[in-house]
Amino acid sequence: MNKYKAILFDLDDTLLDRDRAVDHLFFIILDKYYKDLSDASKVHMLNVFKQYDKNSYGISDKSKVFSSFFHDFPPNIAMPATDMQEFWNHYFPRCFSIDEETLTLLQLIKKKVKIGIITNGTVRRQKAKIINTGLDAIFKQIIISEEVDCWKPDSHIFHLALNTLKVEAEEILFVGDDLTKDILGCQNVKMKGIWFNPHKKINDTHIKPFGEIQTLGSLLRYLD
Structure with a gap:
């Protein structure tokens, strides 16, 4: 399990x-x-x-x-x-575009766990990106900051996701590229933050991610 x-x-x-x-x-x-x-x-x-x-x-x-x-x-x-x-x-x-390999990976992850998106931005632009790349067919739980009037790293936006998914914070991984907005933000509500760092940037902050990946496919090792 x-x-x-x-x-x-x-x-x-x-x-x-x-x-x-x-x-x-x-x-x-x-x-x-x-x-x-x-x-x-x-x-x-x-x-x-x-x-x-x-x-x-x-x-x-x-x-x-x-x-x-x-x-x-x-x-x-x-x-x-x-x-x-x-x-x-x-x-x-x-x-924006997305490759078939990523879409296939997301479908595989979706068979194993619940999935969702938390994104900062305007409703019009973020929804258009999601629809134009076909992500709307995969993700049903999508929280856009403008729509809920709070922005990462505000803890409230992460609590909204917890309520929507109906799982405990310790049972969620949050994957994002921004150490402050994504990783520190999710850690403030006890989620585990996975830093997506494909360009292998140096982390010169005090923020310590639970994990670090260079490819989205590496997430599968957390689900075995």
């Missing part, structure tokens, strides 16, 4: 590769607003765009990302400032 009865997942940078989605969004922008650029220019512009995105991470309003980027690199066709947020809301969720 499994020691754990449920696994909860973060969404961005855990189940879904947000960095790859930002790359995809950037090339949509290039296609719509620029032309005749050298490969070197594209690489430089991508790095600048990703830095502006990084600076805005966790902020719902993304219009500053566009306004700053277009100021640095004037486009052939201007995007009205009033359209910037809607452009992000419409296109960015559609830039």
